[in-house]
Amino acid sequence: MAILLLAEHDNTHLSDQxxxxxxxxxxxxxxxxxxxxGSNAKAAADAATKLAGVTKVLVADDASLANNLAEPLAALIVSLAPAYDTIIAAATSSAKNVLPRVAALLDMAQVSEIVEVISPDTFKRPIYAGNAIQTVQASDAKKVITVRTASFAAAGEGGSAPVESVAAAANPGLSTHVTDALSSSDRPELTSAKIIISGGRALGSSEK
Incomplete structure (x- = not known):
């Protein structure tokens, strides 16, 4: 069966994660x-169709999905799960909120923050704050996986995947979106930065 990859986006831009x-x-x-x-996420869906290796893009456009609330998004993924044997996402704050719920609803164990794929059911992941690498073999019929994306290069463009609309699942109504309180910075996200300089106070100035 196919693999379902949960896209990370802001309804307008598709994240490189x-x-x-x-x-x-x-x-x-x-x-x-x-x-x-999401909601009005056509631009993000169009970007997903261009990624090399994508065979289909599923678009669920509904107001309940506008703000990445975990409960309606998890319900949607579970409704699609019968057609897939692997559900995977980047280990972002959003996916870390959603995929454990998906795994629990499916009564399966999640394999978190993999850094290497050994085989379709065997993966490597860091443990003990990254001081050791654990090899995990998933025995469940379906696999729910998050990916530590710093360990994988971004897939290129060149694809032309078809788009299929899917209906949102019934919203469990367990949470509501109140407001976004976001800090702004001209710096890129650490996981997306092409160059990272680490030195702290020892450097003393930007020139150094």
């Missing part, structure tokens, strides 16, 4: 479908 998680997904299997769940 999705392209990196796609690289991991393609090492598990060749038939990768990307789920773009």
């Amino acid at each position: 999705t392209a990196k998680a796609l690289t991991a997904a393609k090492q598990i299997g060749a038939d990768v479908h990307v789920l773009v769940a």
